[in-house]
Amino acid sequence: MRLPARITWKHVGRLYETLAPHLKASPVKTNAPERGRVLVLSPHIDDEVIGAGGSLIKHIRLGDNVKVVYFAGCTEERIREAEEAAEIIGFKDHEFLGYKSKRLLEQDDLPDRLSLIIKDFQPDIVYLPSLFDRHNDHLALNHLLAAVHKKFRFDFTVCAFEVWTALVPNLIVDITDTINEKKEALSRFKSQLATNDWIEAATSINRYRGITSGAGTYAEGFMRFSVKEYYRIWEKVYGQ
DSSP states (O other): OOOOSSOOHHHHHHHHHHHGGGGGSOOEEESSOOOSOEEEEESSTTHHHHHHHHHHHHHHHTTOOEEEEEEEOOOHHHHHHHHHHHHHHTOOEEEEEEEOTTOGGGOTTHHHHHHHHHHHHOOSEEEEEOTTOSSHHHHHHHHHHHHHHHHHOOOOEEEEEOSSSOOOOSEEEEOGGGHHHHHHHHTTOHHHHTTSOHHHHHHHHHHHHHHHHOSOSSEEEEEEEEHHHHHHHHHHHHOO
16 A cells, blocks of 8 residues: 555644644533444554543443454564453453554555454444554554545444544543553553553543543543544545
């Protein structure tokens, strides 16, 4: 796929031009995420907990069917960590694809594999890092989702979360009552905590979201759009 592997200032400018109409309204605040079948597309093991762990715990508590797919860096050590974290969050259905990190756009089979996952699971809601998240694999996953949507015209809601880059969210979910479980799950990713304090990073932005939105003591922020609108934003920013 001939698509930019990195975000440039040109893309940043296009993104804010595209999002400008949405910035006039305050984000929606809620105590509970939208109900439905939830598919989580996580570039690496831990991304989904950092960006959306509190909300995903709420989905599971509400009885929603949640499936998590991990794309890259699935070493034996990290799979063990994912399984330990899953016990805390409540994930029962997770899949490890095992591609190499920073090589997702080079995998010719991945668009077909992703489209099959979506068709088989038939999600109502798809979580993934935002199309503005500053990591090669996070951006690549957005390119892949755009490619399969262009071909198959799926119908679901996208909830894009923040890991490496803060969002301008239009949805805020209060996770005050799940923050302890989120921190406990994050503590299981010892291989990643050795280089970055992801517990502090995640909970700090959750505290910031809670304070600035007034949604609660801790909150998670999302870009929430129909997949059709999310694809339109992607096309405006990254389309060739």
